[in-house]
Amino acid sequence: MRVLFLVQGEGRGHLTQALALAQILQTAGHEVVGALVGVTENRNVPDFFSSAFAAPITPVFSPGLVYNAGTNALEPTKTTLRAIRSVRPFWRSLKQVRKAIETLRPDVVVNFYEMLGGLTYALMKPSVPMVCVAHQYLAFHPNFQRPRHQWLYEQAFKLNTRLTCFGAQELLALSFDKQADAPERRVRVVPPLLRREVTELKPVAGDFLLAYVTQPGLRSELEKAHLRNPKVPMHGFHSGIQEADHAVDETLTYHAIDGQRFLDYMARCKAVVTTAGFESVCEAAYLGKPALMIPQPNHFEQAGNALDGQRAGVGTAADRFDLDTLLDYLPQHDPQVSDRFRAWYGQGYFLFLAAMNRAVASRPTSPGGFFLSRMRQLLRS
Structure with a gap:
C-alpha cells in the first residue's frame, strides 16, 4: 500500500501524529511516499519532523491561526481575514496538492487536519480515497461534551473542521478512551497516535x-x-x-x-x-x-x-x-x-491498518486497474 500524507504544520500535534502513523505503516510493510506539510511565511517545517520523517517532505502554503501575543487568545476575525487575503496563493496550493496526488499515485491519502486536503477533494475531486485523522473530529460525535458559552467559537471551529474533511472516506477521531463509533457521521473512534520515543x-x-x-x-x-x-x-x-x-x-x-x-x-x-x-x-x-x-x-x-x-x-x-x-x-x-x-493505545496498530484497508477497498477499480493493483501487491510481498 502506498500512502501520501497531508499534515497541518500548526503546532506539533498533527506532525507527531503523522510520525507515529508512519511508524505503524512502515512496520506493517507499507510505503509512505511523502508528506505535504502546510506552512506559512512565518512558519516552516519544524526540524523535529524533517529529521525524523523518512519520506520526501514538500512544504505547501496554508494560512495559519492568529493568536493575541499578550493574552494568548485565538483571534477568529484576524484568522479569517488572513485566510481571505491568501486566496490566490491558497488556490495555487490546492493545485499543488492535486498534482502531487496525480504524480505520486498513492493508494490512499491520509489528511492530518489540513484544510488543503478537504478543499482539494471538494473542488478538484481526486480519485484516490482520503482518510482524515485528528482528535478534532470527536466534536462530531454525539457524546462529545461541548464547552458552555462558546457558541460563536464552536461554529467557527466546526466550519474549519468540516473544511478539512470534504470527500473523506472516514474520520478517525483520536480519543483519550474507547467510545462507540458514529458511522452515520463517518466517525470512527481510535486511540491516540504516539511516537515510539x-x-x-x-x-x-x-x-x-x-x-x-x-x-x-x-x-x-x-x-x-x-x-x-x-x-x-x-x-x-x-x-x-x-x-x-x-x-x-x-x-x-x-x-x-x-x-x-x-x-x-x-x-x-x-x-x-x-x-x-x-x-x-x-x-x-x-x-x-x-x-x-x-x-x-x-x-x-x-x-x-x-x-x-x-x-x-x-x-x-x-x-x-x-x-x-x-x-x-x-x-x-x-x-x-x-x-x-x-x-x-495498544489497539491502535490494528485499528489504523484496518481503516487504511477499508479506504483502499472502497476505491472503484476497473478490471485492468484491479489487475495492475494486484500485480503491484504481489511484487511488493
Whole structure:
C-alpha cells in the first residue's frame, strides 16, 4: 500500500501524529511516499519532523491561526481575514496538492487536519480515497461534551473542521478512551497516535512540575503562579529561551524547546502543566503523569479537550496557571487511568491498518486497474 500524507504544520500535534502513523505503516510493510506539510511565511517545517520523517517532505502554503501575543487568545476575525487575503496563493496550493496526488499515485491519502486536503477533494475531486485523522473530529460525535458559552467559537471551529474533511472516506477521531463509533457521521473512534520515543520511555516518580509554554503570554502566567508557590519546584520549556537551561531561582528553571528533552523531563516529573492540546496530554497520560489543562482563551478545541480529559480522568482543568487546583487534584488522581490508557493505545496498530484497508477497498477499480493493483501487491510481498 502506498500512502501520501497531508499534515497541518500548526503546532506539533498533527506532525507527531503523522510520525507515529508512519511508524505503524512502515512496520506493517507499507510505503509512505511523502508528506505535504502546510506552512506559512512565518512558519516552516519544524526540524523535529524533517529529521525524523523518512519520506520526501514538500512544504505547501496554508494560512495559519492568529493568536493575541499578550493574552494568548485565538483571534477568529484576524484568522479569517488572513485566510481571505491568501486566496490566490491558497488556490495555487490546492493545485499543488492535486498534482502531487496525480504524480505520486498513492493508494490512499491520509489528511492530518489540513484544510488543503478537504478543499482539494471538494473542488478538484481526486480519485484516490482520503482518510482524515485528528482528535478534532470527536466534536462530531454525539457524546462529545461541548464547552458552555462558546457558541460563536464552536461554529467557527466546526466550519474549519468540516473544511478539512470534504470527500473523506472516514474520520478517525483520536480519543483519550474507547467510545462507540458514529458511522452515520463517518466517525470512527481510535486511540491516540504516539511516537515510539514516548512509548519507549521508563517513567519514574518525580517531585517537580513540568510546564510547556508555547505562547509568550503564558510565560507571565507561569511566573505569577511561581511567585504564589515559590516552594514548588518547576521546570518550563519555553519558545523564547535560547540557551539550553536558564535558572531563574532555586525552584524555577527554563529550558529551550527540545522535543526529546521535554519527554525526558516528563518521564521524571510529578505532573504536567500545559495548554489543553491533545498531544501533550496524551503523552502525559501514557507516562502516568496527571495534567493541569489550561485552554487558551477563545479556543473551542482546547476547551473541549479539557472537558474530555477531565471526563476520561487524565487530569483537571483551569482557566489560568492555578497550581493550587493541580496540587489539590493530585491526591485524587486515579493511577489506573494510565493503565487503561495504555491498553486503549495498544489497539491502535490494528485499528489504523484496518481503516487504511477499508479506504483502499472502497476505491472503484476497473478490471485492468484491479489487475495492475494486484500485480503491484504481489511484487511488493
